[in-house]
Amino acid sequence: MVDRLSGISVFVQAAGAGSFARAGDQLGLTRSAVGKAIARLEDRLETRLFNRTTRGQSLTDRGQDFYERCLRIMAEVDAAEAVLDTDDGSPSGLLRVSAPVLLGRQCVAPILVALAKRHPKLELDLRFSDHFVDIVEDRIDLAVRIGPLPDRSGLLSRTLGTFDQMLCAAPSYIASRGCPLTIDDLLEHECLLYSRRGGRIEPWRFKLGDGNAAELSPVGRLRFDDLDAIANAAVDGVGIACLPRWLVRTRIESGKLLAVLGSHRALGNDVHAVRPQTPHVLSKVRFAVEELAKKMPQSLQCPNL
Incomplete structure (x- = not known):
């Protein structure tokens, strides 16, 4: 058998x-x-x-x-x-988790590895990919996803937190091109563009100091489908980037990047935990979701920035 x-x-x-x-x-x-x-x-x-x-x-x-x-x-x-889940309810067995590459590396993995360290019977299979993963067919116990969830058929979700983005540029770029003072000033600068979904450029969305919202379609010569590549290009001084705070945290703290237009909050996305809808929730899944819901908000928001 x-x-x-x-x-x-x-x-x-x-x-x-x-x-x-x-x-x-x-x-x-x-x-x-x-x-x-x-x-x-x-x-x-x-x-x-x-x-x-x-x-x-x-x-x-x-x-x-x-x-x-x-x-x-x-x-x-x-x-x-x-x-046959453990009698004491502690997490055990193999937990298969899917997450986007950068979010997985920087935010998801540290939380779940710490959880596994506290619970020796828990095993982790962490799979990081920016491609769509079919949770049911790939037998994923838990997926972490960014943004809207268009297809929830047979799935259950829980919001783990929301992350803001921030405009940033290298000191060398600010020294040579100056610092924009308004959102409209960005149209006169070299912006580093995030291209996805068939080449569509993601707009930059802001919440202004007066509470109103604004959206800008940035212009620039350089397009990327990888956020880490955008961050590296920004460090090299070739333009202004709009990136998640959790991604640029260390670069800001080290002085490689400087915040731009700090009075305007650049809006990001919600992050969700998604799992198959089953009659029983294994303790390994329940513990992982609870731990992510507890720790992810701080990881996403980076309150010290």
Whole structure:
């Protein structure tokens, strides 16, 4: 029975990932090991589950049917684990968490690693990616997401906090170009642009000192789809950036970047914890959500800046 479930687990991961290599990365196995596990499963079932070509793998019709049934089996396994959760309610077992790369590294990981340190029976599998993750198919216990949640079908969410952004520039840029005094002055400066969703430039949104809101479509020659790259470019003195406070905190504290237009609050986004809707909530998930809800607001806001 153990071997049969092990093969099903690898199959589900490979089918959900769409690639033996990607599934291997997620499982901590080589691509070859995943391929051999799938081959053994196909031999036992006497059925071909994947079409294999030089371009990759795809499920056969029978493989797709088997995959859908296996997803239900794995859900039952999770439910069984919930029934056998630890008597004292402390977190235990493997917790799979997904989060955006930079937020995961700087805010999520330190909180959850500290939680695991306090609870030796808790294991962590932290997966950081800026690509959309299907929580159910990838068997993610908990996902941390930024911004609106367009699809909540079968999912439960809890807001962990809200982060503001801040305008910042290197001392060398301010010395050469001067410091903008108003939002409109930004149109005369070199702005570092965040490009996402098919090349669309994210506008800069502000809450003014009088309580009103304003929005600016920044202009600039340099576009990035990576916030850390924007921060590094700002440190190099090539323009003004609008970035999350949690991301630029150390750069501000070290003097590599200076705050610009501090009287106007640059608005950011809400951060949510999202999990599959299940009859039972495992203690490992409950503890993680509570710890994130307790610690994330301070990490996101950086009150000393």
